[in-house]
Amino acid sequence: MNIVVCVKQVPSSEARIHIAADGRSIDPAGVELVVNPYDEYAMEEALKTREKFGGTLTVVSLGPAKTEEALRTCLALGADRALVVKEASLLGGDGLGAARILAETIRSLDPDLILCGKVAIDVEGYGTGPAIAEILGLPHVSVVSKLEWKDERHLTAHREIEGATEVVELELPAVLTANKGLNEPRYPSLPGIMKAKKKPIEEIGSSALSVDPSLVGAAGARVATESLSPPPMRQEGRKWTGDGRAAVVEVLRLLREERKVL
Amino acid sequence: MGFDVLVFAEQRGGVFKKSAFEALALARALTKGDGAVTAILAGNGVEAKAADLISRGADTVVLADDPALERPGSILLSRLAQEAASSSKASLILLPATALGRDIAPRLAARLDRPWIAEAIEVSRAEHGISARKSIVGGKAFATLATVGDPPYIVTLRPGAHPAADPDPSRSGSTVKLSVASDPLDLRAKVIDLLQSAGQTIDLQEAEIVVSGGRGLKGPENFSLIRDLADALGGAVGASRAVVDKGWIDHQHQVGQTGVTVSPKLYVACGISGAIQHLAGMRTSGCIVAINSDADAPIFKIADFGIVGDLFEVLPIMIEEARKMRAS
Ligand SMILES: Cc1cc2nc3c(=O)[nH]c(=O)nc-3n(C[C@H](O)[C@H](O)[C@H](O)COP(=O)(O)OP(=O)(O)OC[C@H]3O[C@@H](n4cnc5c(N)ncnc54)[C@H](O)[C@@H]3O)c2cc1C
Ligand SMILES: Nc1ncnc2c1ncn2[C@@H]1O[C@H](COP(=O)(O)O)[C@@H](O)[C@H]1O
Numbered sequence: 001m002n003i004v005v006c007v008k009q010v011p012s013s014e015a016r017i018h019i020a021a022d023g024r025s026i027d028p029a030g031v032e033l034v035v036n037p038y039d040e041y042a043m044e045e046a047l048k049t050r051e052k053f054g055g056t057l058t059v060v061s062l063g064p065a066k067t068e069e070a071l072r073t074c075l076a077l078g079a080d081r082a083l084v085v086k087e088a089s090l091l092g093g094d095g096l097g098a099a100r101i102l103a104e105t106i107r108s109l110d111p112d113l114i115l116c117g118k119v120a121i122d123v124e125g126y127g128t129g130p131a132i133a134e135i136l137g138l139p140h141v142s143v144v145s146k147l148e149w150k151d152e153r154h155l156t157a158h159r160e161i162e163g164a165t166e167v168v169e170l171e172l173p174a175v176l177t178a179n180k181g182l183n184e185p186r187y188p189s190l191p192g193i194m195k196a197k198k199k200p201i202e203e204i205g206s207s208a209l210s211v212d213p214s215l216v217g218a219a220g221a222r223v224a225t226e227s228l229s230p231p232p233m234r235q236e237g238r239k240w241t242g243d244g245r246a247a248v249v250e251v252l253r254l255l256r257e258e259r260k261v262l
Numbered sequence: 263m264g265f266d267v268l269v270f271a272e273q274r275g276g277v278f279k280k281s282a283f284e285a286l287a288l289a290r291a292l293t294k295g296d297g298a299v300t301a302i303l304a305g306n307g308v309e310a311k312a313a314d315l316i317s318r319g320a321d322t323v324v325l326a327d328d329p330a331l332e333r334p335g336s337i338l339l340s341r342l343a344q345e346a347a348s349s350s351k352a353s354l355i356l357l358p359a360t361a362l363g364r365d366i367a368p369r370l371a372a373r374l375d376r377p378w379i380a381e382a383i384e385v386s387r388a389e390h391g392i393s394a395r396k397s398i399v400g401g402k403a404f405a406t407l408a409t410v411g412d413p414p415y416i417v418t419l420r421p422g423a424h425p426a427a428d429p430d431p432s433r434s435g436s437t438v439k440l441s442v443a444s445d446p447l448d449l450r451a452k453v454i455d456l457l458q459s460a461g462q463t464i465d466l467q468e469a470e471i472v473v474s475g476g477r478g479l480k481g482p483e484n485f486s487l488i489r490d491l492a493d494a495l496g497g498a499v500g501a502s503r504a505v506v507d508k509g510w511i512d513h514q515h516q517v518g519q520t521g522v523t524v525s526p527k528l529y530v531a532c533g534i535s536g537a538i539q540h541l542a543g544m545r546t547s548g549c550i551v552a553i554n555s556d557a558d559a560p561i562f563k564i565a566d567f568g569i570v571g572d573l574f575e576v577l578p579i580m581i582e583e584a585r586k587m588r589a590s
Contacts, residue, residue, distance in 0.1 A: 011399060013400060013520075017402040096372060096377055099372065121399065122399050124397060125381075126359070127378065129368075130364075134369040139447060159361070160513070165457040168335075168452065180516070221410065222409060223377045223407050223409055224409075225405050227406045228398070229404050231401055234545065237550075237567055239562060239567075241557065241571070244571050244575050248569065248579045248583050251551060251569060261548060
C-alpha cells in the first residue's frame with residue numbers, strides 16, 4: 001500500500017508569539033518548531049497501517065528548509081521516504097495553492113491512502129486534506145477518531161461532528177484527516193533517530209510539479225495577510241476569597257444584572 | 263456592480279444550525295442594500311423550512327430536496343454549492359466553520375478555483391474583494407486577510423462570531439429548486455450511521471454558556487458537579503485535556519488547541535489551571551468565571567470573575583443558587 005502523510009512544521013503550542021517588525025508575520029526568534037500535533041496522529045496511523053498491510057510510507061512537507069527537521073522526525077519514526085518542497089517561489093501562498101502543490105507532489109506517488117492532520121495549529125485552516133482530495137478526485141473523511149479496516153481497500157471511519165459521531169464507509173484511494181483520539185503517537189527510538197540521520201530527504205522542485213506557477217507561492221496567493229495583531233487584552237477581573245456562598249451569590253448577580261448573560 | 267452573497271444553511275434532521283441564521287444576518291449586512299442574499303437548503307423533506315431562511319434574511323432559497331440528501335457527504339454538497347454559486351453569481355459564499363462547512367469550503371474552492379478563508383470571525387467588504395479577521399496560532403494572534411483577484415470568495419464563519427437576526431415574518435422571497443444528480447465518487451464515502459454522543463444535548467461549539475471541568479475534580483465521578491451546574495445554567499459541558507486524557511469524559515468535550523474552540527457568552531472554568539493550550543480554545547468568551555483553589559492559577563489572569571476556593575464547596579452552592587435564580 002502506498003501511504004502518504006502530509007506533515008507541517010509549526011510553532012509549538014507552548015511558544016510565545018511575537019509579531020515581526022513587518023506587522024504581517026510571526027517573529028521566528030526563539031519560537032520552537034515542532035511537527036503539527038495532529039500530523040503526529042496521522043503519522044502514527046500511517047505506521048500502524050503499514051504494519052498491517054505492508055507498503056511504503058512517504059512523508060511530504062511544504063515549507064522552508066527548516067521543515068526538514070519535521071521530516072527527519074518522521075523518518076526516525078519509521079517513514080520510508082521523505083519529500084520536501086522548499087523552493088522559494090512555491091512558498092508563502094494561500095491554502096489552495098499549498099493544497100495544489102501537495103496534491104501534485106502526492107499524485108506522482110500513486111497513493112492509496114493519504115493522511116493529513118485535522119488542522120495545522122498555526123494557520124488554523126482545517127481544509128488542506130479535503131482540498132487535496134478534491135484536486136486528486138478522491139473521497140475524504142475528516143476529523144477521524146477511529147478506523148476499522150474491512151480489508152486492504154475498504155474501511156469504516158468514525159468522525160467527530162458537533163455533538164455526534166458520523167460513521168462513514170470508505171473505499172481507497174482516499175484522504176483522511178486525523179483527530180486526537182485516533183491513536184497514541186509513539187516516540188522515535190534511539191536507533192530510529194540514528195538511522196534517520198542517514199536517510200535522504202528528496203527535494204521536489206517546481207520543474208517536477210505540474211502546477212500553474214501563477215496559482216501558487218506568494219506571487220499566486222489570492223488571500224494576502226494584511227496585518228497581524230495581538231489578541232485583545234483581557235483584564236484580570238475581580239477575585240473573591242473566603243466566604244464561598246457570598247462570593248457565589250455576588251458573581252451570579254453580576255452575571256445576571258451587569259453582564260446580562262444569565 | 264452589486265454584491266450578492268450565497269449562504270450554505272446547515273441543518274441536521276430539519277433543524278437549522280444557529281450558524282445558518284448568523285451567516286444570513288452577516289450576508290444581509292454585507293449586501294448594504296445593493297445585493298441579494300441566496301441560501302442553499304439541502305436535505306430530505308426540508309422544503310417547508312425554506313420560509314425560515316427567508317424570514318432570517320434570504321431573498322432566494324435554492325432548495326435541493328432529495329432522499330440522497332438524508333445524510334449527504336461533502337462531495338455531493340460541494341457539487342450542489344458549485345451549481346448554486348454559478349447560477350447566483352455571488353461575490354461571497356459563506357459556510358459555517360463546522361465539521362460540514364469545513365469539508366465543503368475547500369472542495370468548493372478547488373472546484374471554482376477561488377481562494378477560501380477559514381474560520382473568519384469578522385468579514386467586511388474591501389475596495390477590491392473582501393477583508394476578514396481570524397485567530398491564528400491558537401488565538402495568540404489575529405490576522406487580517408484580504409482577497410486578491412476576482413470573486414467569488416469563499417469564507418467559513420466561526421459559529422457565534424456574528425449575531426443572528428430575529429425572524430421577520432413580513433419578509434418575502436422565492437424558492438428555486440435544484441435537482442440532485444449522483445456521481446460515482448459519492449458512493450466511495452458513504453455516511454452509514456450517526457451516533458449521538460451520550461449526555462451532551464447542547465452543541466458545545468454553539469452553546470451560549472459552557473461549564474468546564476479539569477483535574478481539580480479529582481475523579482470522573484465528580485463530573486456530575488459540572489453537568490449539574492451546566493444544567494442549572496442551561497449550558498453545555500466542556501473539559502480540559504488533562505481529564506479527557508484520563509478518560510473521565512469523551513474527547514468531544516475537550517476545549518482548547520487540540521479540542522473545540524468555543525466563544526460562548528459565559529465560560530465557567532472549574533478546577534482548570536489555565537494552560538496556554540486551554541486558553542486557546544476559550545479566551546474569546548464573552549465573560550469568564552474561574553473557580554480554583556490556587557489563588558495564583560493562571561486562569562485568574564483572564565477571568566472576569568474569580569472565586570478562590572475548593573470547588574467541592576463552591577460548586578454545590580453555585581448549583582443551588584443557580585437553580586433558585588432560574589426558578590425565580
Ligand atoms: C500539544 C498540546 C496540546 C494541548 N491541547 C490542550 C487542549 O486542547 N485543551 C486543554 O485543556 N489542554 C491542552 N493541553 C494540555 C495543557 O497543557 C494542560 O496540561 C491542561 O490544560 C491541564 O488541565 P487542567 O487545568 O485540568 O489540569 P491542571 O493543570 O492539573 O490544573 C488543575 C487545577 O485544579 C485546581 N484544583 C485542584 N483541586 C481543586 C479543588 N479542590 N478546588 C478547586 N480547584 C482545584 C488546581 O489548583 C489547578 O489549577 C495541550 C498540551 C499540549 C502539549
Ligand atoms: N505546508 C504543508 N506541508 C505539509 N502538509 C501540510 C501543509 N499545510 C497543511 N498540511 C497538512 O494539512 C493539514 C491541515 O492543515 P490546514 O488545512 O492548513 O489547517 C495539516 O495537519 C497537514 O497534514
